[in-house]
Amino acid sequence: EIKMAKSIVDFLVELDTNSKLMEAYKKDPVGIAADYGLSDEELKLIENKDWDEVAKRFDDTSKAIRVVNY
Numbered sequence: 001e002i003k004m005a006k007s008i009v010d011f012l013v014e015l016d017t018n019s020k021l022m023e024a025y026k027k028d029p030v031g032i033a034a035d036y037g038l039s040d041e042e043l044k045l046i047e048n049k050d051w052d053e054v055a056k057r058f059d060d061t062s063k064a065i066r067v068v069n070y
Helices: 008-017 019-027 029-036 040-047 051-056
Strands: none
Touching: 008 019, 008 029, 008 040, 019 029, 029 040, 040 051
């Protein structure tokens, strides 16, 4: 199974460190996530703001998940 390099985890880490991406995301969360290449399933999580499910995808729990506040 090939994992997409760009996962929701990668996207949120990028959001956390890229202020331009964050500004765009605040205006159009689902559109920006789609542009980033996230799957339909992952886009649904963002659309529904299902941050509990998103948090489960961070297998490295030492990563700060500040993004889930957005």
